Amino acid sequence: MAPEQQRGGATRRRGAALEDAILRAAAEELRTAGYAGMTMDRVAQRAGTNKNAIYRRWPGRAVLGVAAYRYLADAELQVPDTGTLRGDALALLRAANKTWSSPQGAVLRDLLAAAADDPGLLTLLREQAGGSSTDAAWLTLLERAVARGEAAAGVVHPRVASVPMMLLRGEYALRGLPEVPDELLSEIVDEVFLPLVRGRTVEGGSTP
Amino acid sequence: MAPEQQRGGATRRRGAALEDAILRAAAEELRTAGYAGMTMDRVAQRAGTNKNAIYRRWPGRAVLGVAAYRYLADAELQVPDTGTLRGDALALLRAANKTWSSPQGAVLRDLLAAAADDPGLLTLLREQAGGSSTDAAWLTLLERAVARGEAAAGVVHPRVASVPMMLLRGEYALRGLPEVPDELLSEIVDEVFLPLVRGRTVEGGSTP
DNA sequence: CCATTTAGGGTACGGTTCGTACCCTAAATG
DNA sequence: CATTTAGGGTACGAACCGTACCCTAAATGG
Numbered sequence: 001m002a003p004e005q006q007r008g009g010a011t012r013r014r015g016a017a018l019e020d021a022i023l024r025a026a027a028e029e030l031r032t033a034g035y036a037g038m039t040m041d042r043v044a045q046r047a048g049t050n051k052n053a054i055y056r057r058w059p060g061r062a063v064l065g066v067a068a069y070r071y072l073a074d075a076e077l078q079v080p081d082t083g084t085l086r087g088d089a090l091a092l093l094r095a096a097n098k099t100w101s102s103p104q105g106a107v108l109r110d111l112l113a114a115a116a117d118d119p120g121l122l123t124l125l126r127e128q129a130g131g132s133s134t135d136a137a138w139l140t141l142l143e144r145a146v147a148r149g150e151a152a153a154g155v156v157h158p159r160v161a162s163v164p165m166m167l168l169r170g171e172y173a174l175r176g177l178p179e180v181p182d183e184l185l186s187e188i189v190d191e192v193f194l195p196l197v198r199g200r201t202v203e204g205g206s207t208p
Numbered sequence: 209m210a211p212e213q214q215r216g217g218a219t220r221r222r223g224a225a226l227e228d229a230i231l232r233a234a235a236e237e238l239r240t241a242g243y244a245g246m247t248m249d250r251v252a253q254r255a256g257t258n259k260n261a262i263y264r265r266w267p268g269r270a271v272l273g274v275a276a277y278r279y280l281a282d283a284e285l286q287v288p289d290t291g292t293l294r295g296d297a298l299a300l301l302r303a304a305n306k307t308w309s310s311p312q313g314a315v316l317r318d319l320l321a322a323a324a325d326d327p328g329l330l331t332l333l334r335e336q337a338g339g340s341s342t343d344a345a346w347l348t349l350l351e352r353a354v355a356r357g358e359a360a361a362g363v364v365h366p367r368v369a370s371v372p373m374m375l376l377r378g379e380y381a382l383r384g385l386p387e388v389p390d391e392l393l394s395e396i397v398d399e400v401f402l403p404l405v406r407g408r409t410v411e412g413g414s415t416p
Numbered sequence: 417c418c419a420t421t422t423a424g425g426g427t428a429c430g431g432t433t434c435g436t437a438c439c440c441t442a443a444a445t446g
Numbered sequence: 447c448a449t450t451t452a453g454g455g456t457a458c459g460a461a462c463c464g465t466a467c468c469c470t471a472a473a474t475g476g
Contacts, residue, residue: 012442012453040434050454055435112381113321119384126382159399163375170374173320173381174334176327191367196400199407220424220471248463258425
């Protein structure tokens with residue numbers, strides 16, 4: 001199927017071209033066989049090269065996995081705008097849930113598990129897998145709510161912004177992989193997120 | 209060091225005695241070498257037996273790891289009673305943080321990572337590693353606060369009760385293993401948990 | 417008290433996979 | 447055109463999991 005498999009002894013690739021081929025092959029393995037199936041030998045074979053070329057660029061399987069994941073997941077996260085804080089929050093949670101429950105999400109979770117012991121790898125994964133862009137989305141969501149007068153200024157706080165995603169992620173970690181039902185998302189919003197915003201409104205946790 | 213290593217050809221253990229020796233050996237390996245170092249061969253050797261006896265009882269390494277973890281962590285979680293909701297919450301979070309940041313916590317996180325793909329194993333781990341007792345502790349904590357008049361009845365809700373631990377756990381998952389600073393714990397309590405309780409107080413999230 | 421069944425112990429093996437080493441040659445470099 | 451650099455092919459060592467086989471100690475029961 002993929003023409004990379006047997007690139008009949010044409011020319012010999014070098015540098016960036018080869019690196020690209022390796023990343024592409026690794027990403028394809030991730031997509032079809034998951035992280036567990038992303039063997040170094042298979043990646044080398046699919047890329048039409050050998051492990052030498054791989055180990056010359058990445059120190060090990062896990063790092064290559066993280067690098068290849070970027071090839072797979074370069075989706076741009078766009079902040080929804082439904083007009084209400086509740087609608088925005090729910091939309092953002094649904095988008096996250098969709099990603100996490102997809103095969104791609106399974107790969108991400110496997111990578112996260114593999115990097116559990118390695119802080120360096122963990123930050124690398126977080127940087128490349130758009131962890132910070134998610135936080136930013138929630139913050140702008142809160143800012144909009146403040147601008148509409150739906151919430152007090154004090155709610156625009158990173159810790160508050162991270163709560164819904166943390167709960168969703170925790171649900172995935174605690175349960176198996178299947179998928180989180182939609183009712184749970186609204187429960188997070190209605191039972192936790194909105195009361196939290198409300199509570200911070202009461203006597204203002206505003207920071208100067 | 210450990211006398212289990214060479215139990216000079218005395219008698220041959222059977223049944224419960226042998227099972228106990230295996231679990232003890234596995235727990236010791238977990239403690240000294242972590243989950244990654246808990247090799248089946250090493251466990252067998254330390255227990256003074258062979259892999260046959262192990263595989264006759266547990267289907268694989270992961271399940272043995274979970275079973276052995278119980279040997280390591282049979283700490284009884286006691287609910288603190290400081291007189292205020294804030295004090296109780298902080299105490300409970302500190303206890304959890306202490307556990308999670310210990311070597312034992314590292315093992316637990318490794319096991320959790322290893323079981324990320326296996327829902328059955330995950331529930332097994334959750335049941336044995338006192339996941340539910342933690343939830344219960346937070347609920348009683350909330351009930352006490354209600355009894356003292358510190359909060360409205362509606363706050364006694366599983367989802368609310370799980371929030372602080374979820375956030376702490378998320379912090380561990382997101383960052384590396386080092387340890388979570390104490391300021392973060394009070395931030396979770398002051399910026400999220402207490403406002404959340406307050407917010408639910410406002411117009412009652414009481415469920416019929 | 418002896419014969420039979422059950423379960424441990426010793427050992428070896430097949431199968432994977434990671435990571436490394438060596439040698440040869442195509443491509444870049446001057 | 448000579449030299450350096452980096453790819454390609456291949457084989458290998460090491461570690462581990464899980465399984466198979468055979469022998470024997472311990473339980474079991476007539």
